[in-house]
Amino acid sequence: MALRTEDIQAYLHVVELGGISAAARRMGLSKSVVSKRISDLERELGVSLLQRSTRSIRPSESGRYFYEQARAALSQLDHAAQTVSDAARELCGELRVLAPMTFGTRWLSPLIAAFARDHPRLNLILELDDKLADVGYERYDVAIRITRLGDSSLIARQLAVSRRVLCCSPGYAERAGLPQRLDDIAQHACLAYSNSPPGQVWAFADPSAKGGVRSITPRGVFTANNGEVLRDAALTGQGLAVLPRFIVWEDLLAGRLVEVLPELQPVDDGIFAVYPRSGFGSVKLRALVQYLQASLARAPWEDPDTAGTLRLLQGAAA
Incomplete structure (x- = not known):
């Protein structure tokens, strides 16, 4: 059996990216070339590796097994090449x-x-x-x-x-006031990160609480799945936000954002x-x-x- 590495690589990309078009873009090849490589591989193996429909391409049962084994084999081959190369540092x-x-x-x-x-x-x-x-x-x-x-x-x-920080714009602080304790946050407009756990829970280090952590569920008025979007919303005065310092440290230094309840720190990531x-x-x-x-x-x-x-x-x- 004469299996070609380029045919196997094409098949791995098709399975991982969910289609021939996406695989062709990743590999910098035409769709026809990728399709031929898959056909050549199936012919050499004597089995159908993919289940094709008008909407999707999925690996067959045999195709799934071959994918797992081929991926592991190519990984071992790459590791062998790396080991040899390490001799030359x-x-x-x-x-x-x-x-x-x-x-x-x-x-x-x-x-x-x-x-x-x-x-x-x-x-x-x-x-x-x-x-x-x-x-x-x-x-x-x-x-x-x-x-x-x-x-x-x-x-x-x-x-x-x-490290994360609870913050807001000076304009929001002037308009809505600043919370004086953790429970006050429930009365404020808050900005939520949609990739957080369900309920958009904010966790704060609190030695007096059970487990040393106190969690609250803020009243979300604006939700996004990107921290910079939430930073922009905070800068325009839309509410309180818990954001990583690596996003907002310049705004805090410049006074465009102010830290809220600095004595109660959000739990670090x-x-x-x-x-x-x-x-x-x-x-x-x-x-x-x-x-x-x-x-x-x-x-x-x-x-x-x-x-x-x-x-x-x-x-x-x-």
Whole structure:
């Protein structure tokens, strides 16, 4: 049986992206070329790998099994190539990174660009999306997540702490007044992040509360799935918002936003690199994670001097 790697790669992309058109765009090929590669693979295997309809393409039962085995085999092949390359101390192959949109554009992208510059044989792909993706199934090597991490089948390495702040614009504070205690927030207009848990719960560190955390459900008048959108809404005086400091620290310093109830801090999130256990031995992945840990050791949004250095790095990488 003569299986071709390019045919298998085309099939993996079709399954992961849900269609031939999307796979063709990802691979930079025409739809006809991708279709032929799938047909050649099915003919060589003597089995139908895909169930086609007018609306979708899904893997058959045999196709699903072949997908899992082929993905693992190509991962092993890539790891073997990486191991050989390590002898020359060069990182090579493909490394796919998924990161949240705002953190990615504001802080991560200059670091990733510098890492890619220092490893020219590495094909580094950075995708920005706030979705909670299935890292293994969608073939990301690593995802950057900002969360309070629970149980997971993934390996997680903390890169930094994401401190959050309850804030509003001076205009809103003048018009509606500032809450004097946590219970007062229920009387205020609040801005909610739709990717948060159901009910848009805000959690605050409170040593007197059970478990050291007190949670409230604010009255949401504006909801978005992006932190910068919520920042803009806060700047225009639409209500209170709990936002990461890496988004609003400049606005706080400039007085465009004011901190509310500074004695009651929202519970911190962690900034994690998470990846499947199958990637544990990847030298290129380990190198990226260690690089990000070192680069974010002093959280730049907490340290204006570090932030300035990162801005220079961003300019140099452009």
